[in-house]
Amino acid sequence: MTNTLVVEKAKTSKIQDVDFDNLSFGSVYSDHMLVCDYRNGKWEAPKVVPYQPLSLDPSAKIFHYGQSIFEGMKAYKDEAGDAWLFRPLENFKRLNKSAKRLAIPELPEEYFMEGLTTLLQLDKDWIPQNPGSSLYIRPFMFASGTGFHASPADEYKFIICTAPSGAYFSGKVKVLIEENYSRAANGGVGYAKAGGNYAGQFYPTQLAIEKGYNQVIWTDDNSHEYIEEAGAMNVFVRINDTLITGPTSDRILDGITRKSILDIANEEGIATEVRKISVHEVVEAAKTGELKEMFGAGTAAVISPISAFGYKDTDYDLPELQNSYASLLKKRITDIQYNRVADTFGWRYKV
Amino acid sequence: MTNTLVVEKAKTSKIQDVDFDNLSFGSVYSDHMLVCDYRNGKWEAPKVVPYQPLSLDPSAKIFHYGQSIFEGMKAYKDEAGDAWLFRPLENFKRLNKSAKRLAIPELPEEYFMEGLTTLLQLDKDWIPQNPGSSLYIRPFMFASGTGFHASPADEYKFIICTAPSGAYFSGKVKVLIEENYSRAANGGVGYAKAGGNYAGQFYPTQLAIEKGYNQVIWTDDNSHEYIEEAGAMNVFVRINDTLITGPTSDRILDGITRKSILDIANEEGIATEVRKISVHEVVEAAKTGELKEMFGAGTAAVISPISAFGYKDTDYDLPELQNSYASLLKKRITDIQYNRVADTFGWRYKV
Structure with missing residues (x-):
């Protein structure tokens, strides 16, 4: 347990605007997101906050040197309304494998797992129950630290957004x-x-x-x-x-x-x-x-x-x-x- | 001539805070930047604005799919105080070559050249005159359009920032x-x-x-x-x-x-x-x-x-x-x- 995970709830929900019968892939985003900052040599406690724009300096290294990685996961809802993930620890391990290769600091497991489950519990209504639909989950990490020197950044962001989604490909x-x-x-x-x-x-x-x-x-x-x-x-x-x-x-x-x-x-x-x-x-x-x-x-x-x-x-x-x-x-x-x-x-x- | 290039001047300058005798590489940024948006299938007229943070949706494709390119250039000041670029059209051509390979829409030449010269004229005082120093110029382009589908974005930003800079490497x-x-x-x-x-x-x-x-x-x-x-x-x-x-x-x-x-x-x-x-x-x-x-x-x-x-x-x-x-x-x-x-x-x- 991180103990310090902070949750700031959205004042209003956007869920009534979503047509769950006609979902495209990854283009509508749930009410909340998880944000975790790496600063001064460590990952700070994750926060669940309302889905919102990110403010970044134009010299943030993500814009220049491509230090970014991601994962793709899904949450599935069963007939009883319970929500499930599929092998989430495999995604966590691969995220850190990617992080290492891209010279991004690795994330503690509990930040990932507790952050993810807290986020999904809060936005559980966003997990579609229609056949073939699921809540697509996008964990990603990128260099938010600044500078034009071609070297690893000193600050990073780890974020999880979710998007109720239909099929990625339509047809064969x-x-x-x-x-x-x-x-x-x-x-x-x-x-x-x-x-x-x-x-x-x-x-x-x-x-x-x-x-x-x-x-x-x-x-x-x-x-x-x-x-x-x-x-x-x-x-x-x-x-x-x-x-x-x-x-x-x-x-x-x-x-x-x-x-x-x-x-x-x-x-x-x-x-x-x-x-x-x-x-x-x-x-x-x-x-x-x-x-x-x-x-x-x-x-x-x-x-x-x-x-x-x-x-x-x-x-x-x-x-x-x-x-x-x-x-x-x-x-x-x-x-x-x-x-x-x-x-x-x-x-x-x-x- | 783009005719429509808009200049919004910074209310105050940060130049007095800069120690031009001890410049590192690319870590201090000039008062203004050039911003140009690609929307609805075309590049809109460039704007020179005060250097400021960028606001982006967390689903902007730059964070997920690495659609980003850049150039590196320098402006040099001679003893008479005149400012010079070195083969800038070569950078422009290479920018568009990179853009094509990364499925980013190519930029019109006049947006690049007029935008760049307008920006440099406005921030001319930022070009260092000390030996070995120059104004490092960073044109870059990235996917600001949103979505988790792994395909090219529908919106992009082209930005030029500048940074008075000393040597990239110190010594051999x-x-x-x-x-x-x-x-x-x-x-x-x-x-x-x-x-x-x-x-x-x-x-x-x-x-x-x-x-x-x-x-x-x-x-x-x-x-x-x-x-x-x-x-x-x-x-x-x-x-x-x-x-x-x-x-x-x-x-x-x-x-x-x-x-x-x-x-x-x-x-x-x-x-x-x-x-x-x-x-x-x-x-x-x-x-x-x-x-x-x-x-x-x-x-x-x-x-x-x-x-x-x-x-x-x-x-x-x-x-x-x-x-x-x-x-x-x-x-x-x-x-x-x-x-x-x-x-x-x-x-x-x-x-």
């Missing part, structure tokens, strides 16, 4: 396997949820969107021969009856949905392989019909089936399966998240 | 040639002045500082066999009497000081080579004594001589030369910048 996703641009370097920050990893993907993704795709599948920056991840999602490939995903590395995010899917698949008796996947292998399997499914997995996107992929100016359609691994695994993981089945893995966390 | 610089971490990927954003490129360097640089070095010299992320750049500077190596620097690429910044140095060296009759430099070659040349000099070149650091480099747990000292290329080239470029000699290249720009 068509992807382009990238041959020129790259997401991450060996020895770089690709495994961290660093802001800069995302900005660098926007332009190549725009080019792919102009060609009729929804997302890019990134390949290694050296040979472009191996599939890495889809930027906002890890990628799974089903060849015949085996489910394959690439190993995590310093270029690939250690996705919480990714590893949960692997555990569920193993429990379901689905053969899984964690190994490098070459583009050549996927193209050949598409040609012979052995490529049964591809899907993305991530907190925001949950499991997003891929309907087709493009590579070297050719599109390869994926078959429409009756009982896909994607739909089975999505049902299994969301059943756990929304407290519809027993949680044999111990992943659920009651708010 | 000892560097570590990096063998594990990397700065940039092939097909990535290394050539852009993207905020995220800098944050990713802080942790490996901290590790190097703990070992007694000042800066890291980055190598390619694939083999770590070739020298790339020093993060805040391009790198030059003198082997015997030839001055060598790496070619620009999608991983290496097209430095304005770098290309100016090459032009000056050519005019001085110094043999130059622009080609890949292997670490092996530099180590061997250090062992035989053929490695005469190494230095970094950049707007902030000007020309920073390297006194020693570390590689695989061995330090290699550089000799102390009487008439080094570094000191010759630094004198030549600063003489042009401070209007002490004729500018045969046409690089100076009167404010």
Whole structure:
């Protein structure tokens, strides 16, 4: 217990303005937010305050040197109205892993967990109960300290905002396997949820969107021969009856949905392989019909089936399966998240 | 002419609080700043306003997805009290090159140039006249539009702040040639002045500082066999009497000081080579004594001589030369910048 967590309640709620039946993704924000400042060499006690603008000096290093990291989580409401998180400690650990790589001071666990649960209890009414909806939770940290010297800041902010949200993608996703641009370097920050990893993907993704795709599948920056991840999602490939995903590395995010899917698949008796996947292998399997499914997995996107992929100016359609691994695994993981089945893995966390 | 540039003067000046004889780098800010907003699909007219905090929604994409770029420039005051810029259009062009790669809308040239000169004329007294000092100019652009969807923002801010500054490095610089971490990927954003490129360097640089070095010299992320750049500077190596620097690429910044140095060296009759430099070659040349000099070149650091480099747990000292290329080239470029000699290249720009 931090003991000192201060709560300042909003005078009025904005909740009556929200159309919970037509939620987009991450564009409406709940009444409160958690704010925690790092100053004089330590994280100060977190505060829950009304959602409000941030005031920052123009020389704050966030504007110049990209010292920013984030996490993505969701709160789910069950039929009884109870609220649940999914493996929140995994997000906390990854936040600090990202912090270390970006030279941001690590946060104490109790500041994260107590701050998060206090915030969610206060804004519990903001957790949607509609099917497919949830409260998207965005913890983030950035350099608020000032100066144009290219070195780590001396002050940081850790904030958690929440946003009642619908689906990230509407419908199936068509992807382009990238041959020129790259997401991450060996020895770089690709495994961290660093802001800069995302900005660098926007332009190549725009080019792919102009060609009729929804997302890019990134390949290694050296040979472009191996599939890495889809930027906002890890990628799974089903060849015949085996489910394959690439190993995590310093270029690939250690996705919480990714590893949960692997555990569920193993429990379901689905053969899984964690190994490098070459583009050549996927193209050949598409040609012979052995490529049964591809899907993305991530907190925001949950499991997003891929309907087709493009590579070297050719599109390869994926078959429409009756009982896909994607739909089975999505049902299994969301059943756990929304407290519809027993949680044999111990992943659920009651708010 | 933008015609519509609005100037709101500060009611009082902070200039009397500044000790111009003891300036650090980029930590004191002038009275005014330029602000320009991108909204509804276009850049609005720039405004010069008193230096002041920025108010941003916590969901502004700068905090989450690293959409930020910047430039570094300096204004120099000559003995007559006239103010000069150095190749400002090169900074403008590179800003838009960075903007394109980060999916940020490009800025019209007149907004940049007129905004910059109006700002500098207003804050002319802030340009230091002390030797080695200048007014550091920081143009930057970032995503102010909101939303947790990982896609480009719909609103941006372009801002120019200025800071009277002394030297970036005090004294000679000892560097570590990096063998594990990397700065940039092939097909990535290394050539852009993207905020995220800098944050990713802080942790490996901290590790190097703990070992007694000042800066890291980055190598390619694939083999770590070739020298790339020093993060805040391009790198030059003198082997015997030839001055060598790496070619620009999608991983290496097209430095304005770098290309100016090459032009000056050519005019001085110094043999130059622009080609890949292997670490092996530099180590061997250090062992035989053929490695005469190494230095970094950049707007902030000007020309920073390297006194020693570390590689695989061995330090290699550089000799102390009487008439080094570094000191010759630094004198030549600063003489042009401070209007002490004729500018045969046409690089100076009167404010």
